Amino acid sequence: MSITTGRRLDDMTNATTTSPTTTTTGLLAGKVAFVTGAGRGIGAAAARLFAREGARVLLAARTETQLKAVTEEIRAAGGTADYIRCDLAEPAGVQAAVDRTVELYGRLDVAFNNAATIQQPGPIDQLPESDFDYVYAINLKGPWLAMNAEIAAIRATAGTGAIVNTSSVGSWGANPSLPAYGAVKRALNSLTASAAVTYAPEGIRVNAIAPGTTLTEMIDEWEAVSPGIVDQLNAQTPLGRAADPHEVAEAAAWLLSDRASYVTGTVLRVDGGMQA
Template sequence: MTHNIDTSLVGPLADKVIFITGASRGIGAAAARLFANDGAAVVLAARSTATLDRIVTDIRADGGTADAVTVDLADRDSIRAAVSRVEELHGRLDGAFNNGGTMQQQTGPLDTTSDDDVEEQFAVNFRAHWTAMNAEVVLMRKSGGGAIVNTSSIGSRRANPFLPAYGAMKRALNSITETAAVTWAPEGIRVNGITPGGTATEMMQAWDEATPGIIEANNAATPMGRMAEPREVAEVAAWLLSDRAAMVTGAIIPVDGGAGA
């Protein structure tokens, strides 16, 4: 029997296997739901799969495909194991949203930033992406290409006296994103970054609680006058991971309501 499929109902990520780090909350959780709704089979990674179970259950209840894996972004072996789990589940990887990260424990000037804070920022906000991309590319090569999106920050684009180590590692992330794009383009692997501004996430709320007035100041400095919703940021990542962005690689795209303009 021949079925006539209405292609207008096929999502832009249909039949793609996409790995998402930092998927338990904020932008990552919004991305998990959005990508699945757009047709992707998603593999969600966070430090505890318990926090992912609700999201996986919801996606499956809506007819989507989702699985959860544990990952500690400070542990290189853990990252590689998580990507290996994607291969066990699906045999391939078409897209990766390297979204997981961490905020500095202590805000303030560069000369008061602790060595421990610098080390953690290096491990989670820079080295983790380096490790993840290299592991992801090995798997993407097996199916002839893919797309990677790294979550950077508006804080990478200018001086960042409140979060100097965070800003420095996110700027370094921009650099390896661009380098990876040039390196792997001949193999059909696209690599892009996004630089969200203030976004209504748990991380932003925690920063505002530690430094009261941050959200108010963010909104005042944003031409659109508000923070982004997590889904609004995830939408940009979804486009970059889709074939609609087939000629886009090496881009660092602001998602900041004009704050960086």
């Protein structure tokens, strides 16, 4: 019995032996990127990476000295970057930062909402109400404010684009050490999914990343009040170590790029297998 495939054998051979076309174009070439929490940690690593991948970047955070240092580093490496001081707890400041991006670069294509704060570790009944309110303001209301401004800017300029929010592996399951932090990060997952479904018809993708243990100042603060916590977390991680911030930034860059064009509404775990 013979089977006709509709393709000649030599065509199939050529298809399997011909190397794909390669390109040196950056992952975010030609795009304008807005990054919050860009003065340190994952945000700073992302700003550097996005610039290396061809984006023009506006960095936003609360500490101007950190922002200036990262911006100058990007420029020294040949990238295009500027910065604006911004506190995510201040709605007018968030809007002004996004407006500044469009003013400088003429458009907004992608945004990485990475700024966050951590709570004092401990059980629910020992967390002051004011601390809970602050965690909520920065880690949930802040991204909500930012997305509102970013979506409007993308609509008005680039037309289509992508947004990535920083969640956490602590958003899944119980989080007795960081209950408020875990709760608002879980809410951020829901907000991300809702935005993804709402704006997908307009060509605006919305995703989140959920880092595991990452070597940032935030984890240093936790280690300072809970000695040994990093070792405990690493013991729960199949890869056996914490991530470097640039490893997490790589995931955000991919989700923001056109190579993730069919990905929206997902929370991508970047956790060394901790939640596998």
